[in-house]
Amino acid sequence: MKTAVVVFPGSNCDRDLAVALELVTGRKPLMLWHDDTDLPEGLDLIGLPGGFSYGDYLRSGAIAARSSLMREVVTAAGRGTPVLGICNGFQVLTETGLLPGALMRNAGLDFVCRDVALEVVTTDSPFTRAYGAGEHVSIPVAHHDGNFQADPETLDRLEQQGQVAFRYAEEVNGSARNIAGILNDRRNVLGLMPHPERVVEPAHGNTAGRRLFEGLLGVLA
Template sequence: MRAAVITFPGSNCDRDLAVAFESVGAEVTRVWHKDAELPENVDIIGIPGGFSFGDYLRCGAIAANSPVCRAVIDHANRGGYVLGVCNGFQVLTETRLVPGALIRNKNLKFVCKPVTLKVENNETAFTRGYAKGQEIIVPVAHHDGNFRADDELLARLQGEGQIAFTYTDNPNGAAGDIAGVFSENRRVLGMMPHPERAMEPLHGSADGQALFRALVEGLVAA
């Protein structure tokens, strides 16, 4: 299984994301934001956390207009898989590959701690390693993780199974306690918590490993 991990100026979790994919058997290629094309036969693209382009304008807004993101959008529109974590989630909302928007945390403070997530939909390539309703521990580290959706969008996300994870104790004010959402075809996932930082017990939790393992094993089997 081939994964590509994007690096923007200001990314600081790109290596972590690459290592997480590699630890479950993926072949990973690192891709610079100015590259206009992705490597051939890429199965999944990882967009990492950090502070792309210094979070100027809006978090993820400049990165979403970089050359590589045109290729990411094309990949997703062809039915390819994309995982965006933290700043990567912000980039995905800016490209409109996932719905909603992310703004400053409700308490206006940076939050960095382990949080408990509830698995809302386990019938996807990303989440089939979990049980529906399972609670997992994954760390967050963000200043702009407050997911916003109006009542109509929120109802649609809930009704169509596009909510991946919710917080059991909301750390940022996100609407519907949402920690992660899918695209309509469930092949793009944006999430604020960092599963790549929960890969082994020494991290304090190994609950993120099931996400990466399910992705790699599922795509290899396909």
């Protein structure tokens, strides 16, 4: 399984994601600088890590979404290459238009950093296939702009088409319908605010996040 992690100025979870991918796949991912102009051939998964790309100075993910390499990521996603965006990576995915909606300031205007309970809403995707539908898992969050919002028609469509991947099982940030992660309509792009790469080995306290990567490995290897 050949994977890559896109690194932006300000990324601070790129190594965490790389370590998780290597742990599960047994192969170091490629670390791609945002200003590269070409994606390597044969990638099975592209990861967009958490952090504060470009310092979030304009709007979270807005500048990163216009980087040279993201144009290639959008094209690759259109061909069916799986793309995983975590936290700031989720924000980048919405800014590119690969996913609908927007990530706004948390309802309480506070940075939220703690373990949260998540409900697995759908298992019909390579990212969620290793979980059980309706299962509750604990995965940490660390964000200030994780409040997912979209117009009612978009929210209804996401629900009806089974594109809500994860839902907060508790109040976290004010997200519409407690949505924590969504899929595109082809189910090859997932954006989620919680950090599965931070719970992949027993030393982390639990391994709930590992199953996301193991599910991908089972499909893509």
